[in-house]
Amino acid sequence: MAQFEEVSQKSAVHPKPVGLVLQYGTAGFRTNSKQLDHVMFRMGLLATLRSKKTKATIGVMVTASHNPEEDNGVKLVDPMGEMVTPAWEVYATQLANAEQEELLTALKDVIEREAISMAQEASVFVGKDTRPSSDSLSQAVLDGVHALGGHNYGLVTTPQLHYMVCCQNTQGRYGEATVKGYYRKLSQAFIQLTKNVPNRTDDQKALLVDGANGIGALKVCEMETYLKNELQLSLFNDGSSGKLNHLCGADYVKVQQRAPKGVEMTAGERCCSYDGDADRIVYYYSGSAGRFHLLDGDKIATLISTYLKELLTQAGLDLQIAVVQTAYANGSSTQYLEDTMKVIVRCTKTGVKHLHHAAQEFDIGVYFEANGHGTVLFSKAAEEKIQKLAQDSNTNDERRRAALLLQNTVNLINQTVGDAISDMLLIEAVLAIRGMTVQQWDAIYTDLPNRQLKVKVADRRVIDTTDAERRTVSPAGLQEAIDSRVKKYRRARSFVRPSGTEDVVRVYAEADTQLAWQCTASLEDLMKN
Numbered sequence: 001m002a003q004f005e006e007v008s009q010k011s012a013v014h015p016k017p018v019g020l021v022l023q024y025g026t027a028g029f030r031t032n033s034k035q036l037d038h039v040m041f042r043m044g045l046l047a048t049l050r051s052k053k054t055k056a057t058i059g060v061m062v063t064a065s066h067n068p069e070e071d072n073g074v075k076l077v078d079p080m081g082e083m084v085t086p087a088w089e090v091y092a093t094q095l096a097n098a099e100q101e102e103l104l105t106a107l108k109d110v111i112e113r114e115a116i117s118m119a120q121e122a123s124v125f126v127g128k129d130t131r132p133s134s135d136s137l138s139q140a141v142l143d144g145v146h147a148l149g150g151h152n153y154g155l156v157t158t159p160q161l162h163y164m165v166c167c168q169n170t171q172g173r174y175g176e177a178t179v180k181g182y183y184r185k186l187s188q189a190f191i192q193l194t195k196n197v198p199n200r201t202d203d204q205k206a207l208l209v210d211g212a213n214g215i216g217a218l219k220v221c222e223m224e225t226y227l228k229n230e231l232q233l234s235l236f237n238d239g240s241s242g243k244l245n246h247l248c249g250a251d252y253v254k255v256q257q258r259a260p261k262g263v264e265m266t267a268g269e270r271c272c273s274y275d276g277d278a279d280r281i282v283y284y285y286s287g288s289a290g291r292f293h294l295l296d297g298d299k300i301a302t303l304i305s306t307y308l309k310e311l312l313t314q315a316g317l318d319l320q321i322a323v324v325q326t327a328y329a330n331g332s333s334t335q336y337l338e339d340t341m342k343v344i345v346r347c348t349k350t351g352v353k354h355l356h357h358a359a360q361e362f363d364i365g366v367y368f369e370a371n372g373h374g375t376v377l378f379s380k381a382a383e384e385k386i387q388k389l390a391q392d393s394n395t396n397d398e399r400r401r402a403a404l405l406l407q408n409t410v411n412l413i414n415q416t417v418g419d420a421i422s423d424m425l426l427i428e429a430v431l432a433i434r435g436m437t438v439q440q441w442d443a444i445y446t447d448l449p450n451r452q453l454k455v456k457v458a459d460r461r462v463i464d465t466t467d468a469e470r471r472t473v474s475p476a477g478l479q480e481a482i483d484s485r486v487k488k489y490r491r492a493r494s495f496v497r498p499s500g501t502e503d504v505v506r507v508y509a510e511a512d513t514q515l516a517w518q519c520t521a522s523l524e525d526l527m528k529n
């Protein structure tokens, strides 16, 4: 077939280095950008097949998120804007690792197994971040997609791409499948939410943003005019001079627990950091004694779920709300959510797809990783109930007001995936509506001191975990060794897990004193030996 001949010819332009083996990991393929040209081309092919199979638009995002600028990566986005289904992750790995002469066989194998009709049309949306390598790599994806109906969005944040794929496949019901449509929908919802808040001062509207020198910085600038001064942003690390993710960005701030380079913050000012593709956000401020205070994904989940629960009560809506976390969630946050707020808490394995999936089981599922990636999912039934009440002119004012706030909140949230810009607007709206300062938000509960580090080992795959990565089952004796260390400290908890994105083992510990430091150090020694 002519199609396959074209694949053969074009794949020769994107040859695979012999013997190179890569894995479709937690967030797609991710490694040094020099190794990725053939992977991009092949992911263009696979996205086209996925599109034919689902008869829907599929997304391909070229980014390595918070990784160093030299790296790059690629992930596929399914029709509703979610991560590609696991069976196709396996195909992705097979296709990426097929040697040059095996590529056609591997491709035909997918076509046969999935019974794909090659006559079906395909549509693929491609997005990229601001890395120097993203231009040529996204071109390689497009070569794979070639004439089969690909649409190139150019520079977008990861969540913008997810959003547009979802809009396209729901015939506009979720919104318009353009970047402008995204700005309009979110900004309108934000303005609706904040317009009735009395006496918002300029101070309350002010927010410092660290753009990690990435795509989020460009996009939040584009959005600003739509916000009509309801939010006054001061942007740092906007990409004009600094290097992507270098000493800045959400991952740096969360892991180092310190302010990013280049942000001029004064005591008490609200600040936030995005990561390199703007799907994560963390907040922070500097306390009176210059102490750094971090408000991570757990604090964000708590703020949002408290707000939603309060509105549900005011609206008299009986909807079940749950918070989904991972092993990295600070023990204090879990305790507060379960004991004080009395919401259901679930713990899943690390990686957005696991949290997203678990959150779908509830009327309202708030999910956040401690690293700042998260969003809120509303079931169809929940959305309908909210909408119905918001439009019901027979209901009393308080209930109606709460329902309208809920309705605009739904519109402000990017339900396809965690989104730094959407999360930022939601947090700003919640703080405004509840009249809270960042310090009051921080004081909802106190984080247990914690620390995470990474350890290089000979083969990280020998570590196998269970119970949402909170315990190890192999190698034998490891869990016992961890237990014996942890029991020396109060309110202590610790775990180790192999990273899904780097060749390292991650070690986490928390305890009610800074002794968490000693605990991780001792585990580090253990892992090295």
Ligand code: 16G
Binding pocket: 026, 027, 065, 350, 351, 352, 353, 369, 371, 373, 498, 499, 500, 501, 502, 506
């Ligand atoms: C990826 C995941 C993130 C997870 C991180 C863990 C997505 C979109 N991103 O960045 O959710 O926290 O990997 O990395 O799923 P690790 O396995 O190296 O610790």
Ligand code: ZN
Binding pocket: 064, 065, 066, 275, 276, 277, 278, 279, 280
């Ligand atoms: Zn990211």
